[in-house]
Amino acid sequence: MWPYPRILAHRGGGTLAPENTIAGLRAGLAHGFHAVEFDVMLSQDGIGVVMHDPDFGRTVPGRGSVPTTSAAELRAMDAGSWFGPAFAGEPVPLFSDFVAFCRAEKIWMNIEIKPAPGFDTETGAWVARRTRELFAADMGDAAKLPLLSSFSFEALAAARDAAPDLPRAYLLDKIPPDWEGQARSLGAVAIHTNQKHLTPGTAQAIKAAGFGLFCYTVNDPERARTLFSWGVDAFCTDRIDLIGPAFA
Numbered sequence: 001m002w003p004y005p006r007i008l009a010h011r012g013g014g015t016l017a018p019e020n021t022i023a024g025l026r027a028g029l030a031h032g033f034h035a036v037e038f039d040v041m042l043s044q045d046g047i048g049v050v051m052h053d054p055d056f057g058r059t060v061p062g063r064g065s066v067p068t069t070s071a072a073e074l075r076a077m078d079a080g081s082w083f084g085p086a087f088a089g090e091p092v093p094l095f096s097d098f099v100a101f102c103r104a105e106k107i108w109m110n111i112e113i114k115p116a117p118g119f120d121t122e123t124g125a126w127v128a129r130r131t132r133e134l135f136a137a138d139m140g141d142a143a144k145l146p147l148l149s150s151f152s153f154e155a156l157a158a159a160r161d162a163a164p165d166l167p168r169a170y171l172l173d174k175i176p177p178d179w180e181g182q183a184r185s186l187g188a189v190a191i192h193t194n195q196k197h198l199t200p201g202t203a204q205a206i207k208a209a210g211f212g213l214f215c216y217t218v219n220d221p222e223r224a225r226t227l228f229s230w231g232v233d234a235f236c237t238d239r240i241d242l243i244g245p246a247f248a
Contacts, residue, residue: 002190002233002234004234005245007033007236007237007244008033008035008235009031009033009035009036009037010037011038011052012036013025013026013028014238014240016241018079018080018082018083018084018087019059020039020059021050021092022097023090027240028240029105031241031244031245032244032245033245034245035107035110036108036109037216038050038112039114040095040112040113040114041054041066041067041114041115041119042066042067042115042116042122042123043066043069043070043071044067046122048123049066050092052114053066054066054117060078060079060082065116067116067118071094075091075092075093076091077091077092078090096130109146109147110146110149110236111131113155113156114150115150120155120158121157122158123152124156124158124162125161127148128159131146132162146166147167147168147169147189148168149171149192150170150171153186156170156188157185157186160187167189168187168188169212170182170183170188170191172191173197175191175198175206179206180209189211189212190214191211191212191213194215195218198230198232203232204230204231213232213234214235214236215234216235217236217237218235218237219239219243221242224237224243
């Protein structure tokens with residue numbers, strides 16, 4: 001059974017606001033979304049920040065990288081101007097601040113552990129420990145807990161070891177033959193996968209094995225209906241203006 005929301009705003013505001021920012025969360029809220037998927041990696045001083053790319057140049061200006069920059073320096077960077085002048089000065093959020101906003105606004109979270117290269121274990125363990133601290137009062141209530149996910153087997157294994165009572169999902173671009181063994185060794189409750197590569201047969205196999213099934217990134221309503229007909233439990237979307245939270 002999938003105890004979580006069925007449609008999530010991808011990185012906060014989808015195509016309507018700069019990704020992985022508080023402004024993105026506000027855009028999602030404005031369209032009725034109380035569920036979000038976002039990315040976390042570690043700064044040079046080992047603090048979680050909400051960013052997708054390890055290297056600068058796309059969502060923040062200049063040269064450099066997240067793992068070689070302190071959290072304070074990252075927080076002072078402009079993560080909004082690339083999207084549009086209305087978002088100039090929008091900061092890179094600290095993980096703890098992002099979670100605090102989500103909790104205040106009752107936004108459910110799929111937290112993707114997105115380690116910079118070479119920092120898989122440290123990132124997985126830090127995100128799991130910090131999440132458990134922030135949700136200590138909700139432990140035991142699956143619907144209130146965030147779902148941790150990652151493409152990195154090592155990061156998710158570290159998260160499992162650091163906070164075994166937090167739910168985890170294994171992220172896979174294409175479903176490999178040994179997916180079930182890998183997922184069970186991680187203690188995963190769900191498989192998250194690229195909707196472009198999913199087939200009805202694979203969806204059926206994942207569901208028959210007792211896992212939740214989540215897809216990224218679904219921006220076409222017709223495709224969304226098809227995926228639901230295959231048994232997909234949930235998905236994230238960039239088109240929060242086209243696919244609303246009540247679409248399911």
